[in-house]
Structures are given as C-alpha cells and as structure tokens.
Amino acid sequence: MKKFMLILIAIAMALPVTAQSAVYDIDPEHSDFGFSVKHMVIANVKGTFQKIEGTLEFNDNNKLTAASAVIAAESIYTKIEKRDNHLRSPDFFDVAKYPNITFKTTSVEYSGPGKLTITGDITIRDVAREITLTGETLGPVKDPWGNTRMGFNASGTLNRKDFGLLWNKVLETGGLLVGDMVELIIEGEGILRQ
Numbered sequence: 001m002k003k004f005m006l007i008l009i010a011i012a013m014a015l016p017v018t019a020q021s022a023v024y025d026i027d028p029e030h031s032d033f034g035f036s037v038k039h040m041v042i043a044n045v046k047g048t049f050q051k052i053e054g055t056l057e058f059n060d061n062n063k064l065t066a067a068s069a070v071i072a073a074e075s076i077y078t079k080i081e082k083r084d085n086h087l088r089s090p091d092f093f094d095v096a097k098y099p100n101i102t103f104k105t106t107s108v109e110y111s112g113p114g115k116l117t118i119t120g121d122i123t124i125r126d127v128a129r130e131i132t133l134t135g136e137t138l139g140p141v142k143d144p145w146g147n148t149r150m151g152f153n154a155s156g157t158l159n160r161k162d163f164g165l166l167w168n169k170v171l172e173t174g175g176l177l178v179g180d181m182v183e184l185i186i187e188g189e190g191i192l193r194q
Helices: 002-014 081-088
Strands: 022-026 032-039 043-049 052-058 064-072 100-112 115-124 127-142 148-159 178-192
Antiparallel strands (some): 022 178, 032 178, 127 148
C-alpha cells in the first residue's frame, strides 16, 4: 500500500501544473454600463445602469478569457425621473417581471496588445441574443490600497426590438420618437479577487 501511494504521488508531481485564471470582480464604483439611443431622429439620449456586478477572468498573459455581468434593470438612469420610470415599465424593461440584464462571453479574440473582440450572449426580458463588442483591456496596476486592478472598455450595438422593447411613437414628420439601434458603452475596472 505504501509503495502504491508513493507511485501516485510521483505521478501527480510529474503532471503539468495547469495555469489558474486570475479572477477580477467588477468594481461597481468605477464601472459604467451605458447606452445611447436616437431621440426624435435628431439627437441621442444617453443613460446608464447604475447597479452592475460580475467577473472578469484573465490568463497568465493578462488576456481576458471570460466575462460575465448582471445588471439591475431598475437602476436605469437617464437624468429624467419620468423617463426612467417609463423605461422601467412594461412598455420597455418591465423590471418587476425581468429584474436583470445579463451578459456572458462565448469567445474572446485579441487583435493586438490589449485590443479585443468579445462575443457573448446578452439577455434582456428573458430573450438571449448574441452580441459582438470591441474594446480593450488595460493593466494590471496596483492601487494605493494594495489591490490589483484591470481596466476594460467595450462597445457594440443591438436592436432593442430583438428583445421585445417595441414601444414607440410616430412624429408629425414621420420619424420615430425612439430609435431602434442602441449603442452600448461599457467602461470600468476589476479588482483581483484575493
């Protein structure tokens, strides 16, 4: 039995050590999940979701390998309370029924130092669609309190109608009050999990 245990230990020591991912928790105080959508055909309305949590995984070369996020739909903020309440209603996000927007990567490809293309599934109102984002990662750096941080940003577009966000009004000029295409603008930091 002793000989058998020694053989097992020798085999285990001979096996290659697999690299572990470095997991960073998204820092909600320094992260922003923003959007921009055409308003009355002539301007863009911008807003953010103010409650976000999630993780970023990086390999030994500080390259992003996976990301996931949960965004609280009720935390939408566009500077106008009446509009925010309408966006929370069943006409749009229906936050009472669908409280979260989620994202999870399916692939990450780098085109240069820090430059990447992220493909993943975004789920809004329980409808999942693939989205492609382009962006970059920056870091790692140590903050003044000894935490290791990575920076990230990404952007992409989606059609809100693909997720059942159909409400609109026709203008006298024939255009629509709210555009269909929504630009996502994501920026933030992750803190290395201890």
